[in-house]
Amino acid sequence: MRVVVVGAGIVGAACARELARSGLAVTVLDRGGPAAATTAHGEGNILVSDKGPGAELELAQLSRRLWPEILDDLPNRESVEWDPKGGIVVATTGDGARALEKFAEGQRAAGVIAEPMDERALAAAEPHLTRDVAAAVHYPDDAQVQPSGAATALLADALRHSAELRTGCELLGARVEGGRLTGVRTSGGVLPADLVVNAAGPWSGETATRLGAPVDVRPRRGEVLVTTPLPPTVFHKVYDADYVGAVGSGAQDLQTSAVVESTRAGTVLLGSARRRVGFDDRIRPHVLAEIARKALRLYPGLTGAQVMRAYGGFRPYVPDHLPVIGPDPRLPGLWHASGHEGAGIGLSVGTALLLRELVTGSAPSLDPEPFRADRPAVLGADASEGAA
Numbered sequence: 001m002r003v004v005v006v007g008a009g010i011v012g013a014a015c016a017r018e019l020a021r022s023g024l025a026v027t028v029l030d031r032g033g034p035a036a037a038t039t040a041h042g043e044g045n046i047l048v049s050d051k052g053p054g055a056e057l058e059l060a061q062l063s064r065r066l067w068p069e070i071l072d073d074l075p076n077r078e079s080v081e082w083d084p085k086g087g088i089v090v091a092t093t094g095d096g097a098r099a100l101e102k103f104a105e106g107q108r109a110a111g112v113i114a115e116p117m118d119e120r121a122l123a124a125a126e127p128h129l130t131r132d133v134a135a136a137v138h139y140p141d142d143a144q145v146q147p148s149g150a151a152t153a154l155l156a157d158a159l160r161h162s163a164e165l166r167t168g169c170e171l172l173g174a175r176v177e178g179g180r181l182t183g184v185r186t187s188g189g190v191l192p193a194d195l196v197v198n199a200a201g202p203w204s205g206e207t208a209t210r211l212g213a214p215v216d217v218r219p220r221r222g223e224v225l226v227t228t229p230l231p232p233t234v235f236h237k238v239y240d241a242d243y244v245g246a247v248g249s250g251a252q253d254l255q256t257s258a259v260v261e262s263t264r265a266g267t268v269l270l271g272s273a274r275r276r277v278g279f280d281d282r283i284r285p286h287v288l289a290e291i292a293r294k295a296l297r298l299y300p301g302l303t304g305a306q307v308m309r310a311y312g313g314f315r316p317y318v319p320d321h322l323p324v325i326g327p328d329p330r331l332p333g334l335w336h337a338s339g340h341e342g343a344g345i346g347l348s349v350g351t352a353l354l355l356r357e358l359v360t361g362s363a364p365s366l367d368p369e370p371f372r373a374d375r376p377a378v379l380g381a382d383a384s385e386g387a388a
Contacts, residue, residue, distance in 0.1 A: 004029055004184055004193040006171055006207055009039040010151035011344050012199035014352035015337050016158040019197075022356055026163040027191060028155065029184070031170035035151035038201040038344065041313025043224060043261065043269055044147040045237065046346035049087045049139035052103060053110040055370035056322055060343070061111065062365055063350030064141055070349055074157055079149035081264055087142030087237040088117070088126060090133045090298065097135030100241040104137045113140055128233050128301050135241075142237055144261065147345050154348075171200075174211040174331075181211065181333030195359065197335045202279075202314035204324075204338035213331040215324060215378050217339050220317035221280070223273045223287050225295075227305045229266030237261040238298060239272075254287060258294035260302075268302065270295040274342070276317070283312050315341045320377035325351055326358055328373045335359070336373045 001024045005016045008030035020026045030036075048064055051057040071077045089104075091097040104114040117136040122129065125138070159165060166188065175183035175190055183192040200207040202219035239259040259271040273287050288310050296303055318324060318339035328334040337355050340347050354371075357364045373379075 001025065001194045002192060003027070003195045003197065004191050005197045005199055006030075006184070007199035007201060007203075008034040008151075008155060008165065008167065009037060009199070009201050009344070010035065010147060010154065010348045011201065011337050011340065011351060012197070013151045013155035013158065014348040015197055015199055015355050016163050017154045017161070018352040018356035019359065020158045020161040020163040022360055026158060027193075028158070028163060028165045029169050029171060029186060029191070030167050031187075033167045034155050034165070035148040038313050038315060039147050039151045041222075041311055042147045042342070042345050043271065044145045044150065044345050045343075046143040046145065047087065047139075047237070047343065048107075048112050049089055049114070049137075049142050053106050055367070056343070056347075057107070057110055057112070058366050059323070059347050059350045059354070062353070063347050064143070066349045066353060067143065070154075074153050075160070076153050076156060079146070080153050081146035081149055082143065083145070083264065084141075084143040085236050087139040087239070088122070089137045089139065089239060089241050090122075090129070091135045091241040092130075092132055092297070094134055096241050100135050100137060103241070114138075115140070126235060126238060128299055129238060130298055130300055144237065145345065146264075150345065171207060171210060176212070176331070179332065181331050184211070193333070195333055195335060197337055197355070199337045201338060201344065202316045204316055204336065208334075208336070211331065211334055213328050213334055215328075215336060215338075215373065216319060216380050217324065217378075218276065218317045219279055219314035220341060221273070221275050221277050221312060222271070222315055222342060223283060223291060223310060223312040225270040225288060225291055225307050226309050226311070227268040227270070227302070228308045230268055230305060232262075233301065234260050234262040234268055234299065240294065240298065254290070256287070256290045256294055258298045260295050260299055267308075268305065270302075272342075279314065281312065283310055316344070317341050318377055319380065320375070322377070323347065323351060323371055324373050324378050325354055325371035326368055326373055330374070339378075
């Protein structure tokens with residue numbers, strides 16, 4: 001079977017790896033370069049802490065189990081920079097504490113390790129964190145990777161299993177015969193295919209429209225501040241409990257919350273922001289100022305830290321906040337693996353496994369029904385906005 005994967009970000013790379021290792025003839029197509037767009041503008045988070053009970057959490061739990069197994073099988077795993085450092089979610093108000101405790105209780109019932117922390121344990125784990133905390137929960141399964149390194153390692157393994165990579169090659173449209181997708185038209189010519197996987201991230205809506213089967217996957221903008229290297233200051237991924245609300249919000253206006261974490265290089269990443277502005281890539285000073293203000297409430301000692309850069313990127317947003325994984329019944333031969341918003345790094349390997357199982361007819365590792373491509377949120381009346 002000939003497969004074309006559209007998109008060489010981490011989701012596309014993970015899908016290409018799974019399909020190539022299954023013996024399929026895979027070609028990865030990207031108009032830019034590997035991991036050069038959304039993946040390169042992420043923080044590399046692999047989280048269970050921000051997901052309530054349901055399909056996305058189940059996909060996150062599957063992915064979290066898979067990551068260490070996949071790393072053991074990658075010849076260049078060092079570039080992934082796997083760091084199972086865990087996460088800590090804090091609430092700074094009484095209302096926030098009650099909401100966090102209820103959220104964590106529901107997660108524990110779904111199998112997530114969510115450990116309440118008292119003041120002493122929190123101070124020992126994060127000595128530079130503000131003491132003005134009403135509640136804290138530790139999530140030992142949260143982890144981090146270097147996103148571009150992880151994506152290129154997965155892609156390299158796909159290439160090691162005979163996949164091909166075509167960069168600087170733009171998808172222009174579909175070749176359809178007998179009502180079935182039989183290939184794609186590209187800036188480099190026609191590529192025949194028995195199966196096409198739309199893994200184009202925030203551009204998945206545009207890609208699907210070009211292929212003749214629009215889906216409502218829209219860009220959602222996010223920004224991150226990066227400090228210069230600092231002495232050890234932040235030891236986990238730490239964020240305010242309102243981050244969960246920002247993730248789940250469908251509001252178009254600016255949503256910010258305090259998210260603070262370090263990297264192996266000693267820099268500290270400050271986030272996060274979410275806003276729907278189409279593909280407007282301008283960085284707005286007021287957004288960065290709001291990110292910094294909220295981050296400093298958690299770590300006042302960062303007040304004098306120097307920010308060496310800020311970056312932003314687009315995340316693939318679906319109105320019901322669930323990825324799109326599986327075949328498109330409107331156009332046989334078209335499959336989707338997109339819509340992960342800011343969770344694509346963590347969910348990539350679980351998505352790829354589920355896709356491979358569905359393609360090959362294997363028993364799926366989890367119920368694929370919630371992610372189906374023909375659900376109302378994906379095929380809504382405003383699906384064409386995904387190409388805006």
